[in-house]
Amino acid sequence: MSASDSTPTPTPGGTEVPVAGPEDGANPTAPHVGEPAQPPATAAAPPPVVSVQNVSITYRTTFEAAPTLKNTIVRLGRGERKVKVVDAVKNMSFDIKPGTSVGIIGANGAGKSTLMRAIAGVLPPSQGRIEVRGRISALLALGVGFNPNLTGRENVILGGLAAGLTRAEVKERADEVADFAEIGDFMDMPMRTYSSGMYQRLAFSVSVHMDPDILLVDEALSAGDASFKVKATAKMAELMESARAMFLVSHSLGSIREMCNEVLWIHKGELIMQGSPRRAIRAYTNFLKVGENAYTFEDL
Numbered sequence: 489m490s491a492s493d494s495t496p497t498p499t500p501g502g503t504e505v506p507v508a509g510p511e512d513g514a515n516p517t518a519p520h521v522g523e524p525a526q527p528p529a530t531a532a533a534p535p536p537v538v539s540v541q542n543v544s545i546t547y548r549t550t551f552e553a554a555p556t557l558k559n560t561i562v563r564l565g566r567g568e569r570k571v572k573v574v575d576a577v578k579n580m581s582f583d584i585k586p587g588t589s590v591g592i593i594g595a596n597g598a599g600k601s602t603l604m605r606a607i608a609g610v611l612p613p614s615q616g617r618i619e620v621r622g623r624i625s626a627l628l629a630l631g632v633g634f635n636p637n638l639t640g641r642e643n644v645i646l647g648g649l650a651a652g653l654t655r656a657e658v659k660e661r662a663d664e665v666a667d668f669a670e671i672g673d674f675m676d677m678p679m680r681t682y683s684s685g686m687y688q689r690l691a692f693s694v695s696v697h698m699d700p701d702i703l704l705v706d707e708a709l710s711a712g713d714a715s716f717k718v719k720a721t722a723k724m725a726e727l728m729e730s731a732r733a734m735f736l737v738s739h740s741l742g743s744i745r746e747m748c749n750e751v752l753w754i755h756k757g758e759l760i761m762q763g764s765p766r767r768a769i770r771a772y773t774n775f776l777k778v779g780e781n782a783y784t785f786e787d788l
């Protein structure tokens with residue numbers, strides 16, 4: 489089923505936005521560049537801070553179906569490899585307005601992290617176009633971007649320079665990052681000696697101290713201890729005041745309800761609903777209760 493088959497009916501007076509359908513003439517050009525795909529609807533409307541247009545992302549993975557020594561040698565001899573193709577994101581389109589805190593929900597394997605990686609610019613879409621206006625800071629997975637042999641401070645400095653901050657800004661920022669992370673002397677120890685909680689504290693602290701216009705957070709709060717979670721939640725709420733947008737991927741619907749003012753529900757790579765947290769979470773939890781076979785997305 490495509491998103492266009494399942495266009496939800498907006499409720500009267502609600503804030504829901506129907507899922508955008510595919511457009512003619514999809515533009516398979518590089519992401520993160522270029523001018524807006526479409527002019528804003530009215531002169532007064534600000535352009536979307538993130539615009540995802542007809543985006544599909546396909547993974548191609550080589551694998552061994554029946555790994556016996558004989559099969560492997562035969563295949564290697566012939567140069568054959570089995571390829572598994574996963575359509576992780578299918579023809580997805582949506583716009584995010586400035587000031588929006590977006591929750592992304594959906595079952596395991598729905599495509600949430602893949603979409604986040606594409607918005608972060610780490611993973612180019614196979615088709616379609618993603619436009620991002622502003623500096624992105626992404627907290628995608630533990631440790632992405634950190635070199636385990638460097639100290640926390642060295643990693644922070646390198647990360648800051650890579651994010652486009654000046655040397656002076658980075659030095660000042662490194663102290664703020666260290667204070668927030670509360671990892672004490674470990675700041676000057678190689679990161680391979682960190683516990684996963686310390687790693688996470690530093691990763692979170694780095695992403696929120698880089699003055700992001702757009703903050704991407706993928707399940708980042710799940711591994712922290714209770715006190716850091718409270719602090720991290722408060723920091724994200726504070727950032728929302730200044731950031732242009734935030735994306736939060738989480739299986740914790742409570743966090744999504746608390747932190748977000750818009751929700752994308754994704755299922756098997758398709759955008760099922762873009763709407764208010766109340767409505768999207770209700771539809772998703774109903775779906776989880778009754779299961780896929782008993783559910784018609786057309787009813788949304």
Ligand SMILES: Nc1ncnc2c1ncn2[C@@H]1O[C@H](COP(=O)(O)OP(=O)(O)OP(=O)(O)O)[C@@H](O)[C@H]1O
Pocket residue numbers: 547548549574575576594595596597598599600601602603
């Ligand atoms: N690097 C990869 N190579 C091949 N397939 C991948 C890769 N990463 C993800 N996939 C596949 O793409 C699909 C979407 O995965 P993704 O991690 O985006 O889902 P998710 O919604 O974030 O899941 P979860 O809630 O379990 O974290 C899944 O079928 C997954 O197996």
